[in-house]
Amino acid sequence: MSGVGIKLAAPSSVGPKPKLRALLVEDNALDAELVLRALRKDSFEVSALIAQDEAGFVQALRTHCPEVILADYNLPNWTGMEVLNVLRRQNLDIPMILVSGALGDVLAVECIRQGATDYVLKDALARLPEVIRRALKEKYERSLRHQAEENLAKKVDELARSNADLEQFAYVASHDLQEPLRMVAAYTQLLSERYKGKLDENADKFIGYASEGALRMQVLIQDLLAFSRVGRANGNCANVDCNAVMEEVLKTMAPAIQESAAVVKRTNLPSIWADRTQMSQVLQNLIGNALKFRGKEPPVISVQAEKADQHWRFSVRDNGIGIAPEFAENIFVVFQRLHARTEYPGNGIGLAICKKIIERAGGKIWVESEGSGGSTFKFTIPVQSPDRKDGMA
Amino acid sequence: MNPNEVDILLVDDSQDDVDLTLHALRSENLANHVFVARDGEEALDFLFCSGPHSQRSLEHPPKLVLLDLKLPKVDGLQVLQQVKSDPRTRTIPVVLMTSSREERDMASGYDLGANSYLQKPVEFDQFRKMVKLLGLYWLVTNQPPVTNGASRPAGPVK
C-alpha cells in the first residue's frame, strides 16, 4: 500500500501548527464546516477539499493527495464503506476516519473491519484532532517498518548475488587457469627430464624449482575448484546411510590406511538427510587428516554419532599429534596451515571444505583437542533440515 | 551382482574363451562386474532390458560390450546392428572380439558402428595379454558415456 508517494514527516506536538491535507467526503456544508473548525481550533493548519460523490472523491484523491480522509457514512447514492473500497482498489494506505451521526455498533465495527482507521461521532468532534494524530503516527510507523523491510530484502538480494558472483568467479578462474598451467607443468617437467645434467648445474636447480612450483599450483587450483564446487552443488539431498558412506570411504582410503597400519573403528551410524557426495567428502577429509597428522604410534581412529536435540552429533577421534587450543579455529580457514610444507603435505583446504559443507547443511563443526593427546573433530547435522532457499539440506 | 552395476557384458558361446577372458580380466581386477551372455538373443535382452532382464534399467548400461561374431540364435553382427541403430543403446561401446579372419567381417563391423574390432589370438598367452590391454583401455583410459539419456521404459526389441 502506498501513501500516494508522499514522504511523511513525523508529526510534531509542539511549535507551529502542523499542516494537514485533509479530504472530506461530506454532502452537508454545515457539517463539513464544523469538522474543519474542530481541526483548526487548536491543532492543525488544514488545507481541505470537500468531495460529495464518488467521482469528486476519486478526482480529489488524485489532485489533492490527502494525508487523511474524513468521511460521512451516509451520503446520497453512496456510503462510507464504498470510500474504503475505492482506497483498497487503488491500493492507497491513507487513514480514513468515519465522521458520522450515530451508526450503531455493528455498522461501526464493520467499517473498522473493512479498513476504516477510527470512528468519531459528529457531536463529539473534539476527539477528532487526537484521533487524526494517532492515525498519522501509526501510518508513519508503518511506513518506517515497510522501508526497513524493503531495505533488508534488497540487502539480502545483493548479498546473494554477490555470493553467487564470487563462487562463479572462483569456479571460472580455477577452471580456466588449469589449461595454461597444464602447459607449464608438462613442459617444465619435460625440460627437467630431457635436459637433466646436460646444461650447467644451475639449470637443473632452476628448472626443478619451476617444475615444483607448477605442480603445486595445479594442486592448489584443483583444491580451489573443489572448494568452490561446494557452493555450486545442486544439493542432491536424500536419506543417506552413513554406514554405507563409511564403507565406501574406507574402501577408497584402503591404501593409506594399510600403509599407516591404522585401525578405524566406528559405532552404528545413523541415516541422515544430506548430500551423499558431500558427507563422503567430509568423512574422507577428517579421516585423511587423522591419518596424516599421526603420532609415533599407528593411528587409531574412531567414528561415532549420537543424537542430541534436533541434530546428530558426529565425532572423529584420533590419537595423533593434536592441535593447540589457540589454533582450534584457525585450522578451518582456507589455506591455513599449521606446519611447514616439508613436515606435512597438503594445502590446508580440507577442513575449510568440511566447514563449508557442514555450515551449508545447517550444522557446526569444531575440534576438541588435548594438545598432544590427539584430536576429536565434531560436527552436527540437523535431523530434518528445513527447506532452504539454496536447495541444500 | 547388482544387474544394474555391470561393467562388462561378455557375449561368447565358447566356454574356453569365456574362462580365459575372465581370468585375464581378473588379473587386472576388472572382473568383478562382468555378465556373460551365451547367445545373441540373451545379449539383446540384457542390453534392451527385456525378457529375463527386464529388471535392468536402460539408465545403467554396461561400460563395454565384448561381442563375438559367431553366436547361436542371433549372430554378432545382428546384435551389433540392433544396438547401434537404437538411440537408447547406440552409445554403448561395443568391441567385436572374434576368431574370424575375414576382412569382410571386419569391414562390416566397423561399418555397422563397432567401436573397435579385435581378432582373438590363437596363442593362449597372447589372448590373455590382449584381454588385459583391452580391459584397461576401455574401462580405465576410456571415458564411457555417463548415461544414454534413455528414459523410455524398456520394451521388446523391434
Place this chain on the structure above:
Amino acid sequence: MKSARRLLIVDDNPADVTLAREALEVCAPDCEINSVPDGVEALAFLNRRDKHAEALRPDLVILDLNLPKRGGLDVLAAMKAGPHLRRIPVIIFSTSQLGRDVARSYELGANCYVCKPGNLTEFFATMKAIEQFWFGSATLPPRGE
C-alpha cells in the same frame, strides 16, 4: 606384416601436439604422424583437398573438441557421415570432462573418449595406452582408396 601406422592429430594447441609426438616417439617411433590445427583443415586433409591433395588417409584420428573454424564435433559428424571416412576410428582427446561433451561425442559416433591428463607422466602413459591398444591389439579397418 604391418606397415607403419598413420595417425592424424587434430588439435589447435601446438604444445599439446608436441607433447603427443614426444610421447609417441618413445613407444611408436615408426608411426607417421600428421597434425592439423583446425576443423576445416582436418576435413581438407581427410578428403585430400587443396594443399592436402597428396595426403594419405590416416588409420586413426585423435581429435580435440575445442577447435577454431570448425569444432571437433562437427568434424566427427562429417567423418561419420561420409562413406569413405566413417570407418576410420576417432578418439576424442579433450580436457573437457563434461558429461554432455562425452555423451554428444558418442552420439555422433566417436569410437572412444579420452580425457587429456593434467600431468606429464599420465599424459605419456595415456598416449602409450592409446598406441598399444589401437596399433597393437586392435585390427584397424582396411585402408580405403
